[in-house]
Amino acid sequence: MASPCAHYPGVVTIRLYDTSARQIRDFTPLTPGCVSIYLCGATVQAAPHIGHIRSGLNFDIMRRWFAHRGYDVTFIRNVTDIDDKIIAKAHEQNRPWWSIGYDNERAFDDGYTALGCLPPTYEPRATGHVTEMIEMMQGLIERGHAYAADGNVYFDVRSFPGYLQLSRQELDNLLQPSGEGETGKRDPRDFAMWKAAKPGEPTWPTPWGPGRPGWHLECSAMAHKYLGSAFDIHGGGIDLIFPHHENEIAQAKAYGDDFAQYWLHNAWVTIAGEKMAKSLGNSVLVSEMVKQWRPIVLRYYLGTPHYRSMIEYSEESLREAESAFARIEGFVQRVVEKAGGAVEPAAEVPPAFAEAMDDDFGVPQALAVVHTTVRQGNSALAADDKEAAVARLAEVRAMLGVLGLDPLAPHWAGDSAERGEDLHGVVDSLVRLVLDQRESARARKDWATADAIRDQLNQSGLVIEDSPQGPRWTLGPR
Numbered sequence: 001m002a003s004p005c006a007h008y009p010g011v012v013t014i015r016l017y018d019t020s021a022r023q024i025r026d027f028t029p030l031t032p033g034c035v036s037i038y039l040c041g042a043t044v045q046a047a048p049h050i051g052h053i054r055s056g057l058n059f060d061i062m063r064r065w066f067a068h069r070g071y072d073v074t075f076i077r078n079v080t081d082i083d084d085k086i087i088a089k090a091h092e093q094n095r096p097w098w099s100i101g102y103d104n105e106r107a108f109d110d111g112y113t114a115l116g117c118l119p120p121t122y123e124p125r126a127t128g129h130v131t132e133m134i135e136m137m138q139g140l141i142e143r144g145h146a147y148a149a150d151g152n153v154y155f156d157v158r159s160f161p162g163y164l165q166l167s168r169q170e171l172d173n174l175l176q177p178s179g180e181g182e183t184g185k186r187d188p189r190d191f192a193m194w195k196a197a198k199p200g201e202p203t204w205p206t207p208w209g210p211g212r213p214g215w216h217l218e219c220s221a222m223a224h225k226y227l228g229s230a231f232d233i234h235g236g237g238i239d240l241i242f243p244h245h246e247n248e249i250a251q252a253k254a255y256g257d258d259f260a261q262y263w264l265h266n267a268w269v270t271i272a273g274e275k276m277a278k279s280l281g282n283s284v285l286v287s288e289m290v291k292q293w294r295p296i297v298l299r300y301y302l303g304t305p306h307y308r309s310m311i312e313y314s315e316e317s318l319r320e321a322e323s324a325f326a327r328i329e330g331f332v333q334r335v336v337e338k339a340g341g342a343v344e345p346a347a348e349v350p351p352a353f354a355e356a357m358d359d360d361f362g363v364p365q366a367l368a369v370v371h372t373t374v375r376q377g378n379s380a381l382a383a384d385d386k387e388a389a390v391a392r393l394a395e396v397r398a399m400l401g402v403l404g405l406d407p408l409a410p411h412w413a414g415d416s417a418e419r420g421e422d423l424h425g426v427v428d429s430l431v432r433l434v435l436d437q438r439e440s441a442r443a444r445k446d447w448a449t450a451d452a453i454r455d456q457l458n459q460s461g462l463v464i465e466d467s468p469q470g471p472r473w474t475l476g477p478r
Contacts, residue, residue, distance in 0.1 A: 012070065014065075024360060025262065033071060036232045038078075038219070038223045044080065050269055050313070054266060058307040060112075060116075060118055061402070062264075063075050068402050078219060079126065081102075081105065082101070107287065115298055118404075136217065136221050145254040151208060154191065154192055155190060157189050162249070194208065197210040215244065216244055216251065219244070220252040220259075234262070235264045297325055300321050306362065307363070327374060331374045334465075335381065335392075338390075339390050343393045346394040353370070356368075
C-alpha cells in the first residue's frame with residue numbers, strides 16, 4: 001500500500017531523546033514518510049517572554065529538519081485561552097476574559113513570526129473544542145476512569161495503572177491538593193478535567209452542569225481530533241512533564257488512544273539560575289527584546305543551543321551571539337557581491353551537518369559545521385577563488401535554511417529595519433563623506449591618515465571593509 005505522504009524519504013535514521021524512555025531512540029514514524037507533532041503552546045494570560053518563545057522556536061527547527069529529510073509534517077500547536085490565570089487577569093483589569101486571551105494570543109503570534117517560526121498546520125483553541133472534551137469525559141466515565149461530583153468531573157488516578165510513568169514518581173508520594181471549588185474528590189490526588197461553574201466565570205453546558213475546562217483535558221481532546229488516536233511526537237517544556245503531560249497520557253490512554261509515541265521536552269531560559277517566569281518578575285518580553293536586538297540575532301541566540309540545554313540569559317551572551325552571526329552574515333554578503341548576485345542554496349547540506357541534526361537535533365554541532373564552512377569560504381575569497389566561495393555559500397545557505405537563519409530568505413529581507421532603517425540613509429551619507437576623505441588619503445598614499453580615519457570609524461562602532469566595488473561599512477557588534 002502506497003504511503004499517503006508525498007515525499008517518502010526512504011532510509012533516514014533520526015534519533016530522538018524520548019523522555020518516557022529516558023534514552024535516545026531511533027525515530028520510526030507511524031506512517032512512513034509522515035511525521036505528526038503536537039506541541040503544547042501558549043497559555044495566553046500575558047504577553048510572551050523569550051522563555052515562552054524558545055519552545056516554539058526549538059520545535060520549529062525540528063519541524064524544518066524533518067521536512068528537509070523529506071517527511072510530510074503535520075504540526076499542531078494549541079492555544080490555552082481559558083484557565084485560572086486568564087480569569088484572574090480579567091477580574092484584575094475589569095475586562096472580558098476573552099479579550100485578555102485574544103490580545104495575548106496576538107502577541108504570541110507576533111513573537112513567533114518575528115523570530116521566523118513557520119505557522120503551525122493547525123492552531124486550535126481550547127474553547128473551540130468543548131464538544132470533544134465532553135465526549136472524552138463521557139467515555140472515561142463509562143470506562144470507570146472518571147466520575148462527576150458537585151458539577152466537577154475528576155479523573156480517578158488509581159484506575160489507571162500507568163499513571164506517573166512519564167515523570168517516574170510514586171503515587172503514594174504524590175501530593176496534588178484540591179483547587180478552589182474542587183469538592184467531592186474520592187482521592188485528593190484525582191485531578192479535575194472539568195470545573196463546576198463559579199460566579200463571574202465563563203461557563204459551557206455539560207451533562208454534569210455548567211462549568212469550564214480543566215487545563216489537562218483540552219490537549220488530550222485536541223490531539224485526538226487533529227492527529228487521531230495515535231501520533232508520533234508530543235512536545236513541550238520540561239516544566240510540563242508533571243502534572244500536565246502525565247495527566248494528558250492518563251486521560252488519552254484510559255480513553256483508548258495509543259497517544260504519543262515519543263515525548264520531547266525543551267529546557268528553560270533562566271536568569272540567575274531560575275526559570276524565567278512572569279510570577280518571579282524576571283521575564284524579558286519578546287516585544288521589548290526585538291526593539292533592542294535584531295530578531296534574526298534573537299533566533300540565533302535562542303535556537304542554537306541544544307534544545308535540552310538550559311540557556312542562562314545575559315546581555316553578554318546576546319552580544320556573543322550577535323558577533324557570531326555577524327561573521328556568518330558578513331561572509332554571505334561578501335560572496336553575493338563577489339558573485340554579482342544571488343547564490344541559490346545547495347540541494348543537500350554537508351554530511352557532517354546532517355549527522356549532527358539526525359542525532360537528537362544536535363544544533364550546536366551542526367552550527368560548528370556552518371562556521372567551519374564560512375571559514376573555508378573566507379579563505380576562498382582571500383585566494384580570489386570565486387567558484388569555491390560560491391560553492392561554500394550555497395552550502396551555508398542550505399544549512400542556515402534548516403535553522404531558519406538564512407539572511408537572504410524572504411522573511412528576513414526587512415530585518416535591517418529593526419536596527420533603525422529609517423536612519424540608514426542619513427548615516428550612510430555621513431559615513432560616505434568620511435570614506436571619501438579616506439579614499440583621497442589613500443590615493444595620495446597618505447596611509448597614516450587613511451588608517452586613522454578607519455580606526456576612528458571602528459571606534460564609533462562601524463566596520464569598514466574594502467571590496468572590489470569600493471569601501472563599505474556595516475554596524476559592528478554591540
